[in-house]
Amino acid sequence: MIRNLFYIGIILSASGLISPPIALAGGLIFGLTTIHHFHVESRNLSKFLLQAAVVCLGFGMNLQEVVHAGKSGFIYTAISITFALSLGVALGKLLKVQQTQSLLIAFGTAICGGSAIAAIGPVLEANEEEMAVSLGTVFVLNSVALLTFPAIGWALHLSQTQFGLWAALAIHDTSSVVGAGAKYGPTALAVGTTVKLARALWIVPLAIATASIRKSKTRIHWPWFILYFCGAAVLATYVPHFLPQSVPFFGALNRLGRAALTVVLFLIGTGITRTTLREVGVRPLIQGITLWIVVASLSLYAIARGWIAL
Template sequence: MKSIQAIIPGVLLTVVIAATSKFIESILPMPLISASVIALFIGMIINYFLQSDNPVTKGATFASKKLLKLGIILLGASLNMATVFQVGRLSLSVMVFTLLTCFGIGHFSGKFFGLNWKMSNLISAGTGICGGSAIASIAPVIEADDLDVAYAMSATFIFDMAMIILFPIMGHALGLSDMAYGLWAGTAVNDTSSVVAAGYAFSDGAGDFATMVKLTRTLVIIPTVIVFALISAHIKSKEEHKHEKAKFSLTKVIPWFILGFLALTVINTAGFIPESVGHTFKLISKFLMVMALAGIGLKTSLKDMKSAGTGPMLHGFVISALVVIVAIGVEYFMGLV
């Protein structure tokens, strides 16, 4: 009972921050910034004024760990693998190269800027897949620190703000068609809200296509979290069993919440989850993720971020810029430009 009482203040605060962030997102004239990023920044600002022994820490930790995992599970109810074959055939060709760029060149870029592998890959995942959702989904799988998550979210957010302005200008300068531009924006811009903003700033047709491509791109979360679960399990196994053979365990290789996420994805793909229920689960999932980002913000010190230097931001800029170039280059060789 005492443990429950201990988390209530922090959880309630994350609910307030999440609700406030969703409201701010809804009143913006265009989808410039997602509620997740807003919640993270609000949490970090509040953290600046909190004492080290504040009463919200335990609740913030509960939201950033437990509720985040529940949100990931529920997200599976809104993902349908059939979408890949319906609208994603064209975009998958481009995404293969952008993902190779993010995680291939990103590996060396992260080392060059002195980042740990968790922060480096979170930034790459946020850039290559779908911004905050990818970062939030992968972070607990690799047991990333709150500072790693905060930096990854910040790096992708800053780039997205620039792309909302620059993408339509570059698209018109290149003389792109609605489909070519929509494919480019949908595969190269990070967060969903930023894709929508950049897409419809070009034209309604480009916005529609960019949104479909982005939704397909979100499905890449599924194989990515599995791969990172395997990598994380391998690293932990080497550390724990340096001189003995580790025993195989599915729940150790793939965390339980990812199994739940995959199970709901399969059930939804098979058509057993009504669309209205899947939509409701998605809304709950998104709100839980916003709460989780608020919790991470409440535990993240602006001073700690400042001490980490400019490496993460530079890494994010390099990877994001390369993805933009690679995406349009692939379209050129496909004859779409």
């Protein structure tokens, strides 16, 4: 019965009959009200689908917009990552959070949530419990952001460009940035996705720097899907000039990416269980919440004041 409900949730999410926030809410209800054993399958499937969805979304992007957003967001990204990492480490020490957990939460908030934690975790030689606590903290906050950010943006009358930039700077995971952007509007989706992916590129130098400092020889997981996303944007920008009939095909791939993203959000929701919430604990959760609120509030204020703009 439970397995059937799990599959039904995936099918409904992929069908386009429900929106990304509804898919996430359904996943959360499933994870918090049932006892299931699909955690590993959900995590593996959501990781693959997220990367595939991001690449497919590239077929709906224009290369000039991608390059412009990436260039314009570079300096903001560098400043916000430095600030978030510094504040995260300081909060971890203040709250006496175990060092590896504290660093993972700081990296996850500063760069791109679960992807950053997955890349940095082996470098820090984090064990399964430390990874679970950090991922649990980030996923809980991702869920909150996806459900609340669009409402905040509308209440403050943010433009789609402003909202996309805020989502990219303040929401942890790429999936939730894309989900929130898709709900807010097409321009918010384009800006949020491109700036967030540019932000995700920081995984590479920071992972290398961390490995050098700790003298770790662990193999670093490169975010190749970002390169594929750029390749998809190149094809979508230039191929239609020579093959106009390719436009419907690229459009279908883009819609497929949106459907896959909705499934990812359902799977993320199913991973938030009562056990996960217990494992997170109070102090790491306080660290993650405090860091996230400060980063989100300051970036929102700066964007609303016009200090940060594309």
